[in-house]
Amino acid sequence: MPRMYAARHILILVSVVGVSPAFAADRPITFVDAPPAVSIVPHSGLFLGVGASANSVNFNNQNVYGRGTSDTPADYNAFGVLQPPIVGTAAGGTGLTLSNSSALAPVIQGGYFTHINDTPWMGGVKMSYTYLGISSSNNDLLIPQSGGFLQGGVYTPFTGNYVVQSYRQTVNSQFSLIPFLGHSFEKSFVYLGAGPTLAQTRTQIERITGFADVVGVPTSITGIGQGSNYSFSQWLWGxxxxxxxxxxxxxxxxxxxxxxxSITQSKTSNWGGPWSDTPSSGSTRTGTNMGTSSGGVVTQQGNRTWNSAALVSRILRFE
Incomplete structure (x- = not known):
């Protein structure tokens, strides 16, 4: 009796769940996959961001060339003898090395991105602006010169140097426009790209003085303490x-x-102007300094910015 009672309860339990013992034993176990994570990266959007950058700058391919002229009017020497006028000229150039410089700088960027159809692959473009204000200088630079002067029909050759107290290069503003390709994930995307850049540089030539070695002793042609200063700015594509x-x-x-x-072109620009010197005795000497300077810029930047798409939308809606 107890065995029949237990068997009846087992049959009742099987009928309640609606599965026969043989079918339950043969049925495979299935698992339901979790739903895929929903990405919060928008399908497309405009963005605007601000932040900071760590920058390293190298001024490469630096060269400077100078040409000087001098005109000394006729004058009496210490013995009362009238000396004929002296007209001279000299020229030469040199390459130079400027040390690498680094600094922190602010950066602004903006751009647009969009996914390709409904895939995680995406493309876009962004424009960035950085004010670097980074410079490097070469002090007491010597620019070799060779030339000669004409006095009383006699030409005398000489060698010498332009002495530049400070030759300084500075990179200020830099713009970049970079198309990019990327791949998005649940909360991020990675990307790479390349495009044009435009950098503004400034060259400063401070207290340049011409010296000539005529009789074995360097002689100032443009006057001791009368060094001239020249500066110019230029834009370099890269x-x-x-x-x-x-x-x-x-x-x-x-x-x-x-x-x-980034790497820019090497561009050549002109500098120069007149000079004059009034010695303690004798007439005022005059002349010109003329030259060229060339070089490019290599920059490396590590940028971190905070960006907003909502802010751009509000600006476009004039909210």
Whole structure:
């Protein structure tokens, strides 16, 4: 009786769950996959960001050339003898090395990105501006010169140097426009790209003085303490390459970290102007300094910016 009672209860339990013992033993166990994570990276968007950058600058391919003229009017010497006028000229150039410089600087960027159809692959473009204000100088630079002077129909050759107290190069503003390709994930995307860059440099030639070695002793042609100063600015085109990654705090705000390397063209520009010197005795001497300076810039930047897509939307809607 107890065995029949137990068997009846087992049959009742099987009928309640609706599965026969043989079918339950043969049925495979299945697992349901978890739903895929929803990405918070927008399908597309405009963005604007600000931040800081760590920068290293190398001024490469630096060369300077100078040509000087002098005109000394006729004058009486210490013995009362009238000396004929002296007309001289000399020229020469040299390459120079400027040490690498580094500094922190502010950076502003803005751009646009969009996914390719419904895939995680994406493309875009961004423009950045950095005010670097980084300079490097070469002090007591010597620019070799060779030439001669004409006095009373006699030409006398000589060698000498332009002495530059400070030759300084500075890179100020730099713009970059970089198209990029990337791949997005749940809360971020990574990217790389390349594009044009434009950098503004400033060259300063401070207290340049001409010396001639006529009789074995360097003689100042332009006057001791009468060094001239010249400066000019120029814009240099180049190319930039970048690799970076973003992290989205939400759909409207993200942090962007990237590395940018840039190299510009080597460009030649002119400098110069008149000079004059009034010695303690004798007439005033006059002349000109003329020259060229050339070089390029290589920059490396590590940037970190905070970016907003919502802010751009508000600006475009004039809110």
């Amino acid at each position: 190319v930039s390459a970048t690799v970076g990654a973003t992290y989205f705090l939400d759909r409207n705000w993200f942090v962007d970290v990237n590395y940018v390397a």
